[in-house]
Amino acid sequence: MKKTSLYDEHLNLGAKIINFGSWQMPVQYSGIIEEHKAVRNAAGLFDASHMGEVLISGKDALNLVQRLITNDASQMKAGKVIYSPMCYEDGGIVDDLLVYKLENDQYMMVVNASNTTKDLRWINKNAELFENVDVVDKSEYYALIALQGPLSLQIISSIMDEGMDKGISDLKYYSFVKTEVNGIDAIVSRTGYTGELGFEIYLEKGKAAPVWSMLLEAGNKKGLKPAGLGARDTLRLEKAMCLYGNDIDETTNPLEADLAWTVELSKEDFNGKKELEKVKEAGIDRKLVGFVMSERGIPRHGYEVKVEGKVVGEVTSGSYSPSLDRNIGLAYIDKEYTSIGRKIDISIRKRDVNAKIVEKPFI
Amino acid sequence: MSTPNDLYYTENHEWISLDGEEGVVGITEHAQEELGDIVYVELPTVDEGLDQFEEFGVIESVKAVSDVFTPVSCVVTEINESLMDQPELINEDPYGDGWLIKVELKDKSELDELMDSNEYKTFLEGE
Numbered sequence A: 001m002k003k004t005s006l007y008d009e010h011l012n013l014g015a016k017i018i019n020f021g022s023w024q025m026p027v028q029y030s031g032i033i034e035e036h037k038a039v040r041n042a043a044g045l046f047d048a049s050h051m052g053e054v055l056i057s058g059k060d061a062l063n064l065v066q067r068l069i070t071n072d073a074s075q076m077k078a079g080k081v082i083y084s085p086m087c088y089e090d091g092g093i094v095d096d097l098l099v100y101k102l103e104n105d106q107y108m109m110v111v112n113a114s115n116t117t118k119d120l121r122w123i124n125k126n127a128e129l130f131e132n133v134d135v136v137d138k139s140e141y142y143a144l145i146a147l148q149g150p151l152s153l154q155i156i157s158s159i160m161d162e163g164m165d166k167g168i169s170d171l172k173y174y175s176f177v178k179t180e181v182n183g184i185d186a187i188v189s190r191t192g193y194t195g196e197l198g199f200e201i202y203l204e205k206g207k208a209a210p211v212w213s214m215l216l217e218a219g220n221k222k223g224l225k226p227a228g229l230g231a232r233d234t235l236r237l238e239k240a241m242c243l244y245g246n247d248i249d250e251t252t253n254p255l256e257a258d259l260a261w262t263v264e265l266s267k268e269d270f271n272g273k274k275e276l277e278k279v280k281e282a283g284i285d286r287k288l289v290g291f292v293m294s295e296r297g298i299p300r301h302g303y304e305v306k307v308e309g310k311v312v313g314e315v316t317s318g319s320y321s322p323s324l325d326r327n328i329g330l331a332y333i334d335k336e337y338t339s340i341g342r343k344i345d346i347s348i349r350k351r352d353v354n355a356k357i358v359e360k361p362f363i
Numbered sequence B: 001m002s003t004p005n006d007l008y009y010t011e012n013h014e015w016i017s018l019d020g021e022e023g024v025v026g027i028t029e030h031a032q033e034e035l036g037d038i039v040y041v042e043l044p045t046v047d048e049g050l051d052q053f054e055e056f057g058v059i060e061s062v063k064a065v066s067d068v069f070t071p072v073s074c075v076v077t078e079i080n081e082s083l084m085d086q087p088e089l090i091n092e093d094p095y096g097d098g099w100l101i102k103v104e105l106k107d108k109s110e111l112d113e114l115m116d117s118n119e120y121k122t123f124l125e126g127e
Helices: A007-012 A032-041 A061-068 A113-127 A152-158 A164-169 A205-220 A229-238 A273-282 B029-035 B108-113 B117-126
Strands: A016-020 A023-028 A043-047 A052-057 A081-087 A093-103 A106-111 A134-137 A142-148 A176-181 A184-189 A198-204 A224-226 A286-293 A304-307 A310-321 A326-334 A343-348 A351-358 B014-019 B022-027 B038-042 B055-061 B065-069 B074-079 B101-105
Touching (some): A007 A205, A023 A229, A032 A043, A032 A224, A052 A061, A052 A113, A061 A106, A093 A113, A106 A113, A113 A134, A142 A152, A152 A164, A152 A198, A152 A205, A164 A176, A184 A205, A198 A205, A205 A224, A229 A310, A229 A326, A286 A343, A310 A343, B014 B108, B101 B108
Parallel strands (some): A043 A224
Antiparallel strands (some): A016 A023, A052 A106, A052 A134, A142 A198, A176 A184, A286 A326, A286 A351, A304 A310, A304 A343, A310 A326, A343 A351, B014 B022, B022 B101, B038 B055, B055 B065, B074 B101
């Protein structure tokens, strides 16, 4: 099992460690609900070092990126970030990822930890189509610390040298700067997986621990808490952000996953384009929707969705929502049953429990 | 890890205490800690008969779904209604306000199959 460079910090903080793919990661420290609320009301600090980073560079870097992703990277300026699915030819999703344009002819893809090996295989296979492109796996090089929550700007600014903090406070959503955090080279982007104001900090692995400790200390009096994978999941679910392996995978396409805003069908050929064009023309069969339980019961991944006793879909994510104090979920449901406000049943341990389709995100 | 002396324990981390013919059943400190924040509880109905080690309810934390099993054959005489609105009582006081069900035992000799506090402590160390 792999450990991030912050593993000892997690142990010292009393984290409960779980196996997550091939990684040993903190699932919680003080408790998922407490950590969740800290992120919504103050700030939370996450170790996301298990994520993979793939550097794509060379004259054909943009061409390769454009072939791989469904979103359009051609208009990006250096310093920008976009979110995109990466599809196979059949339109199934290989992974969902962030693309950073580091400079002209140089991009960094940030991919899900459990998909890194598979993604690299796919990226390298596509790279063979181009002459001038290098693909380098930087996953072992980078640690990734995510500072998320309304007070995150205050906290990160407080540990940056004067002048450097200006770049951070001016940062727009889905932008990044190459800067120094307490004298350590870092890429800091205004991105995250919580829906709150927040920053993701990429650092050389060996230098992550002091930055982690400094952020914890700087935020301590402001209500910052270290937060684990448990809170990361409830936070992203409330914002209806997809989790690969739960809500999207190789058997789902971006259009039915309600990610049409990340699919640029007008750009030149890319993996999955033909299939996605067909799907768009024919219309999707099912759609990923959000729902709230009307009765007692917590929806979970894999539970059936029913309408008048007939199975019409399946839950992909579900949990207690700490912000709403209600039970919420995402589900693929046959298109004709996906109108907002429609009553559905979730089959929980052979019992049909009432729920209602609602607008996403939940909060 | 607290394991009160006067209780009997199962390998699935339930406990039962005995007061005359009546037993009280709950989950252990260790079990609640492993589960994390408990947010949902499903319990049987009063008068339901249960065999020893039969599943009688479900406890869900934010992340996990866990079945609970009765330590002895019994009839349910009372359920802890306050858990419906305050499932967190199980986290806060697993041996007290966080009890799950009260039962009438069918066969007290089944208690011999359970662990006492010291045995359970040793069992936890081995897990």
